[in-house]
Amino acid sequence: MEGATERPEGRRPERRGPERVVLVRHASTAWSRSGRHTGRTDLSLDAGGTIEALAIGERLSGERFAAVWSSPLARAAETCVLAGLGSSMRLVDELMEWDYGAYEGRTTASIRAERPGWELFRDGCPGGEDAPAVGRRVERLIRALREDEELESAQVVLFSHGHLLRTLAACWIDLDPACGRLLHLDAGRLCALGWEREVPVALSWNC
Numbered sequence: 001m002e003g004a005t006e007r008p009e010g011r012r013p014e015r016r017g018p019e020r021v022v023l024v025r026h027a028s029t030a031w032s033r034s035g036r037h038t039g040r041t042d043l044s045l046d047a048g049g050t051i052e053a054l055a056i057g058e059r060l061s062g063e064r065f066a067a068v069w070s071s072p073l074a075r076a077a078e079t080c081v082l083a084g085l086g087s088s089m090r091l092v093d094e095l096m097e098w099d100y101g102a103y104e105g106r107t108t109a110s111i112r113a114e115r116p117g118w119e120l121f122r123d124g125c126p127g128g129e130d131a132p133a134v135g136r137r138v139e140r141l142i143r144a145l146r147e148d149e150e151l152e153s154a155q156v157v158l159f160s161h162g163h164l165l166r167t168l169a170a171c172w173i174d175l176d177p178a179c180g181r182l183l184h185l186d187a188g189r190l191c192a193l194g195w196e197r198e199v200p201v202a203l204s205w206n207c
Contacts, residue, residue: 056190165185
């Protein structure tokens, strides 16, 4: 695929960086409940999302994180704060959701009414990002995690968005960014990435 992340055949990354990376998709907003693509529109959580975020805090209670990184968009940062981790939160631009360009705020059904068969991970968004572009962004994030000596063998948590986290997971396990299409992720759910010996793996998904 033109522009895709290049991966030399047979390459396996050296095991380094965090032992476990917890992924948190932000809790619900009005747009996420209605299926509208929410990229850079800076929506807050709705009432149900607030309840979901507090429940995430209960699930993470007792966990120790060497780093707490969040997308700067309100719905992710609010989820982090309501989960009780706001005092340690670092805002990281690479965790922002896909830029949907002309498709911002639209549902898949409405897009396919004028562009039959459209698929985000394959086709991207006019005026926005495609899978290779987002892949390059999350590869920078993965390198930052793996090259930070303070995170060696530690546990970190990332608060972000559905399509971004799906792309991140695909890249973590050494797949093409577009393989994120195979990883469904609901609002307010948790996942974990880690290692099996030197091999990067998904430990849990959409829990």
